[in-house]
Amino acid sequence: MSRPGLFDYLLALGDDALVTAQRLGEWYASSPAMEEDIALANIALDQLGAARLLLSYAAEVPDTALPARTGGPLPVAARPLDEDALAYRRDDRQFRNALLTELPHGDFAHVVTRLLLLAAYQVPLYDRLAAADDPRLAAIAAKTRKEVAYHLDHAATWVRRLGDGTAESHGRAQAAVDALWPYTHELFAPLAGGPIDPATLRADWERTVTAVLAEATLARPADGWAPGGGRDGLHTEHLSYLLAEMQSLHRAHPGARW
C-alpha cells in the first residue's frame, strides 16, 4: 500500500494520538482520585499505542509515496525513519495533529471534555477504517476501535457527572465545552491520503456529542469560529513548547539508542 498522501494521512492520525497521550501523560498523579489516575494513564497508554502503530507504518511508507514537502516545510532530519525519528525529530511545522489535541490542559473538566470531543470522532473513524482496503491500517483500526470506545464511554460518564453535578462543576464543564468547541470543526476537514472523507464522520459525532451534552444539561455552543491548520502543520503557539519538552532528552543525545 503506498497511495500518494498515505504518509501524511498516517501522520495526521498518529500525531492526534501521540499529542493526546503526551497531554494526558502530564496529568500523572494529578487527577481527583486514584481510580482516575489509573483510567487516564490507561487512556494515555492506548493513545500512545495507536500512535506507535501509525507512526511505525508511516515510517515504512516508500519514499515514492511521500509528498513533495515531506511532512512540512522542513525535511525530517533522521533517516532511516522509525517511530522515534518521527516523534522526536520533527518540528512542530511537521506535525499533523488537529489543534484540539495540543491545547494546554485547564482543569479536569477540560481534560474529560476534550477526550469526549476527540473520542466521539475517533470511534466512527476507527470503525470505518477497520473495514479499509489497506490491511495494515485496517488491523490497526480494529485494535484501536475497541480502545477508543472505552475512552468515549469514560469521558461521557464524567461529562454527565460534571454537567449535572454541582453548580461549580456545571460552570466548569460548560466553560470547557465553550472553549474547545471551535476546535472540533477541524476534525471533519478534508484529509487526503486516507480511505475516508472525514466529513462523513460528522453525523455520528454530532449524534454522540449532542446526546451526552443533553444528558449533562450542557448547552451546545453556537460559535462560528473554526480554527484549523493542524493538518498542514500550522499549529497554535502551544505545540512547540510541548515538543520542546517531549524531545529535549532525545535530541540532547544525537544518535543514542534508548
Next chain:
Amino acid sequence: MSRPGLFDYLLALGDDALVTAQRLGEWYASSPAMEEDIALANIALDQLGAARLLLSYAAEVPDTALPARTGGPLPVAARPLDEDALAYRRDDRQFRNALLTELPHGDFAHVVTRLLLLAAYQVPLYDRLAAADDPRLAAIAAKTRKEVAYHLDHAATWVRRLGDGTAESHGRAQAAVDALWPYTHELFAPLAGGPIDPATLRADWERTVTAVLAEATLARPADGWAPGGGRDGLHTEHLSYLLAEMQSLHRAHPGARW
C-alpha cells in the same frame, strides 16, 4: 588569571544570573502594570548581560585550570567554548546556579521576594569582587554592582508595598518569604575558585533583608531547612524543564549560527 576552580566559580555566578534572567523573561507582559513590565525586563537584561560576561570569561579559562570533572559528571559537548556553548549545551547536572534562582515563579510577590533575597546577596558580592585581584572579574563586577543595586532597590520597594499593603498582599508576601527563605542559605556556602568566601557576605545580606522585612511588617522565618547542591550541579527537578525549553531551538539545529 587561571586559578584552579576559577571556571566553576565563574559558572556559579554566571548561572545565577542566566537562570534569573530566564525566569524573569518568562514574565514578559505579565506584570501588574506596564511600568513593571519595563522594570522586570530591564532587570532581566542586566542579569543576562552579567551572565554573558561571566560565561564568556569562563569559556576562555585555559583547560589546565579546569577541574577534573568539567562542570559536572557529563562533558561539555561543544568545543571551542563560548557563552552559547556554555548556556545551550550543558545539561542541568552541569549548571552551577543556586537553587533559589531556578524555582518556578509563583505570583508577583514571589517574583519580587526572590529578587530581594538574591540582589541583597549580589550587591555585597559584586562590591567586593570589584576590588578583586583578577582585573577581568573586577571589571565585570564594577559594571554589575551598579545594576544589582538598582535591582535591590526595586525589589525592596515592592516588598515594602506588598508587605504593608492590603491583607491579601501581606499574606502573599509572607508566603513567598516563607517558601524562599530556606534556599537563601546556599548563597553563603563555600565556593571554591573565587577570591571571596561567600560566608563573609552574610552579615551585609542579613542587615539588608532584615531591615526590608521589618519595614514591610513581614516576619523573618525560623526555618532550619537549608537545601543546597546547586553549586555541585545537584538541582531541583525544575531546572531541567527550564533548560529543555531554553535550549530546545539551539539544540535542534546543531552547528548553526544565529
Next chain:
Amino acid sequence: AALQAYFDAVIAADQKIEPRDWMPEKYRRTLIRQIAQHAHSEIIGMQPEGNWISRAPSLQRKAILLAKVQDEAGHGLYLYAAAETLGITREELVEMLVSGRQKYSSIFNYPTLTWADVGAVGWLVDGAAIVNQVPLCRCSYGPYARAMIRVCKEESFHQRQGYEVLHVLGHGTPGQRAMAQDAVDRWWYPSLAMFGPPDADSTHSAQSMAWKIKRFSNDELRQRFVDMCVDQARSLNLTLPDPDLRWNAQRRAYDYTQPDYDELMRVISGDGPCNRQRMAFRRQAHADGAWVREAAAAYAAKRASDREAVPA
C-alpha cells in the same frame, strides 16, 4: 467659530495643535481612537514576540529580543500618555482594551510559530509599521507627533534587527533557510493587509487627511512598502510569495497581488488564529495584577496619611 478658525489656520499652516488648544470634538475622538489603538497594539504586540524570549537561540539574540519587547511596553506608555493629553485616563484606556471595546492591530492575531517569525515580524511587520508611522511624525497633534518621532526611531532599530535575524537564517543551514522562507511566506500578505482596506473602501480617510492626522492613502503606503521589500528580500536570499510581483516601468513601482481583504475583515472581527488567546492572556495578566495594584494604592494611602499625621 473663532476657535474653529484658529484651529483651521494652525492645521493649514502645518503647525501643531497642543493639548491646551481648542479642537473639534470629532478631531479629539478620532485621535483618541487612533492613538489608543496604536498603544494597544504595542501592548498586545509584546505577546507574539515575547513567545520566543525563553527559546531565543543565542544569548545575544535573547538580549536583543528582551530589549525589543521592553521597548514595546515603552511605546505603549508614551502613546497612552499622548492619549491622556486628550482627556482620557490610562485606566479608561486599559479598560477599553481588556473589554474589547477598542481594537489593536490585527497583525498580532497571527501566531509566531518558529524563531524565524521573530525575524519576519521585525522585518515585515515593523517595516510596515514604520511606513505607516513615519508620516505621523508630522501629524497635526503635537503630543502624538512627538511620541511618533521617538517610536519610529526605535522601530527602525527593531526592523533592522529583524532583518539581521532573517539575514543570518537566509544565509545559514538549509534548515534555517527553509524556516526563514516559511516565515516570510506566512507574514507577507498579513503585513500588506496592515495598511488597511484599499482606498476605494476606506472610510475614515478623507477627514483624517484633511486634519493632517493621516498624510498618505492606504494604497500609497502599501506600494511604498512593497517597493522597499523587494530589494531587501533579494539580499536576504529569500523570495516574496507573490508570483505576480514584477517591476512596472511605467508606474515606476512594483505590481503586486493584493492581500485577502476578506481574511483581514475576519481577523478584525475576532476570528483570527490568536484573537482569543491574545485577549485571554491580556485579561489574565490584568486580573492577576489587581491585588498588586490594590496593595500599591493601600501602601501609598498609608504613607500619605502618615505624612498628614506629622504635627505641623
Next chain:
Amino acid sequence: AALQAYFDAVIAADQKIEPRDWMPEKYRRTLIRQIAQHAHSEIIGMQPEGNWISRAPSLQRKAILLAKVQDEAGHGLYLYAAAETLGITREELVEMLVSGRQKYSSIFNYPTLTWADVGAVGWLVDGAAIVNQVPLCRCSYGPYARAMIRVCKEESFHQRQGYEVLHVLGHGTPGQRAMAQDAVDRWWYPSLAMFGPPDADSTHSAQSMAWKIKRFSNDELRQRFVDMCVDQARSLNLTLPDPDLRWNAQRRAYDYTQPDYDELMRVISGDGPCNRQRMAFRRQAHADGAWVREAAAAYAAKRASDREAVPA
C-alpha cells in the same frame, strides 16, 4: 483470653489472620500504620518517576514508564483496600497522608534529576522494595499478604525494566554511561537506607517479628540486597560507589559501607531535598480534585433520588 489464645495459635501455625478474626488492638494499629505507609509510598512514588513521562527518550520507554506509574496507583489502591479491612476508611487514610500525620517512604524525597534516575529507581529502589516485601507475602495478616503477592509480582517486573534502562545506558554512548553512573552514585546509599536503621537501633522490630508482620531484620535484608546488586552492577557496566565493598569469604557475603543514618533521620523528619515538593504536589492535586469529587457525589445522589422517585 480465648481470643488471644486462638490468635496466638494461628500465628504460631503460620496461618493467616483474616478481617473477621479477633486480633490485638496493637497488632491492628501496627498493621494499619505499616500498610498505610506502604500505600502512601506508592502514591507519592508516582511523582519522581512521573517526572520523566513527558520526556522519556523513546516511545517504547514512554509507554513502559506510563504503565509503571499506573501500576503504582494500582498498588496504592490494593493496599488502601487491605488497610480498609482493618477498620479505617480510604478518606481517613488519604487525610493522614495529606495532613502529614502518616509517613511515606523517605526514598521518594530525593529528586529524579536525569533519565538514568528512572533506571536507578527501578533497579535499586524497586529492588530494595522487593527484598523488603517478598517476606511480607507470608505475613500473618491475610489481606496484606495477598496484596503483597500481587505487588511483588509487578515490582519485580518494574525492577527488571529499570535494570534494562540502565543496561542500555551503561553500554551506550559515553554521555549515557556517565549519566547512568551518576544516577547509581546518587541512589545507592539512599537505597541501602530504605531497610531502616541498623538492627541495634530499630524500635518496632521485635514485636513485629513475633507477630510475623516482619520476618527478617533490617540488617539481614540490607545484606541480601547488597549481595544481589554487586553482580548485577557488573553486568550493567557500572560500579557501586563504595570503595570498601568486597567479598568476605568467611561471612560468605559482601562487606559494605553503611549508609548515612543521620541523613536518613533528617529526610524522615522532613528535611530531604523534595519532602515539601512532594507533599505540596499531593495536596494540590487533592485540593484541585475536591470540586470533582463533590460533583460526582452530587450526581450520584441525584441518580439515587431519581430511582426512589420512580413509582413502585
